[in-house]
Amino acid sequence: xxxxxxxxxxxxxxxxxxxxxxxxxxxxxxxxxxxxxxxxxxxxxxxxxxxxxxxxxxxxxxxxxxxxxxxxxxxxxxxxxxxxxxxxxxxxxxxxxxxxxxxxxxxxxxxxxxxxxxxxxxxxxxxxxxxxxxxxxxxxxxxxxxxxxxxxxxxxxxxxxx
Amino acid sequence: xxxxxxxxxxxxxxxxxxxxxxxxxxxxxxxxxxxxxxxxxxxxxxxxxxxxxxxxxxxxxxxxxxxxxxxxxxxxxxxxxxxxxxxxxxxxxxxxxxxxxxxxxxxxxxxxxxxxxxxxxxxxxxxxxxxxxxxxxxxxxxxxxxxxxxxxxxxxxxxxxxxxx
Numbered sequence: 579x580x581x582x583x584x585x586x587x588x589x590x591x592x593x594x595x596x597x598x599x600x601x602x603x604x605x606x607x608x609x610x611x612x613x614x615x616x617x618x619x620x621x622x623x624x625x626x627x628x629x630x631x632x633x634x635x636x637x638x639x640x641x642x643x644x645x646x647x648x649x650x651x652x653x654x655x656x657x658x659x660x661x662x663x664x665x666x667x668x669x670x671x672x673x674x675x676x677x678x679x680x681x682x683x684x685x686x687x688x689x690x691x692x693x694x695x696x697x698x699x700x701x702x703x704x705x706x707x708x709x710x711x712x713x714x715x716x717x718x719x720x721x722x723x724x725x726x727x728x729x730x731x732x733x734x735x736x737x738x739x740x
Numbered sequence: 741x742x743x744x745x746x747x748x749x750x751x752x753x754x755x756x757x758x759x760x761x762x763x764x765x766x767x768x769x770x771x772x773x774x775x776x777x778x779x780x781x782x783x784x785x786x787x788x789x790x791x792x793x794x795x796x797x798x799x800x801x802x803x804x805x806x807x808x809x810x811x812x813x814x815x816x817x818x819x820x821x822x823x824x825x826x827x828x829x830x831x832x833x834x835x836x837x838x839x840x841x842x843x844x845x846x847x848x849x850x851x852x853x854x855x856x857x858x859x860x861x862x863x864x865x866x867x868x869x870x871x872x873x874x875x876x877x878x879x880x881x882x883x884x885x886x887x888x889x890x891x892x893x894x895x896x897x898x899x900x901x902x903x904x905x
Contacts, residue, residue, distance in 0.1 A: 595764070595772050603759060609748075609752045610752065610849075691764050
């Protein structure tokens, strides 16, 4: 097993494929949790709606998913999956929009080269008004897999209920 | 977890196949060689149309894929146990373009490809595990095979009745 490593700063590059492959990886990750109902919104189908997926449970709880992706090959990063945390820059307006949502908003971040992904809830993050972009931290404990996604859904539901 | 429905198996299998095909290969390419588009339930015979990608994601050819998923594979089985009716398989094999069948173990997340080139009398009851899409060498062979097909057949369309004059 790989040792945990220092945080890795990740960002979009010039390659085109992380964008479409990230969406594909997110859809597959959600399909691997078959009890979730997943609605994919075609780009620009609804003006003002900016999330990639609406995810619901059969009893009506729902949350939004925003997908981002990067190429570890382009960034020359090795063993991204063993980094203690991935750091991703996100626009302050995106966080403010998420905070206005009545349903939770979750960021899915994927390495389009290794399929490794992590998640982070956006609507409860603090925002710095002075900064146009905020760096968010995605810890290794938030690795996207069926077990962790079930835990995420359970935690989101508990917090909404309380 | 409850048992998967056929629709859930089918949807996950298609996504597993699309992700496996598009997973970037190593040097010298260091990028995806394929990009799949889902054709949806109403399109007969074919589940995916797969573009063969050049640099900058530009399509250089394509092939058709039928995807079958299973939840009952085991490493001890020599072949992946997927079933395809002969009629459905033969419709795929008769298309005038490269055609492949991809079998997916949706529990272990493993995908295997075989060509669909000859019509059959009996149904398909399993496919070889010799060509896993998790292996870069398999994808490179597939890439070269499909590009060779289109390189050989490209001149056909030059003789058209519908030239824009």
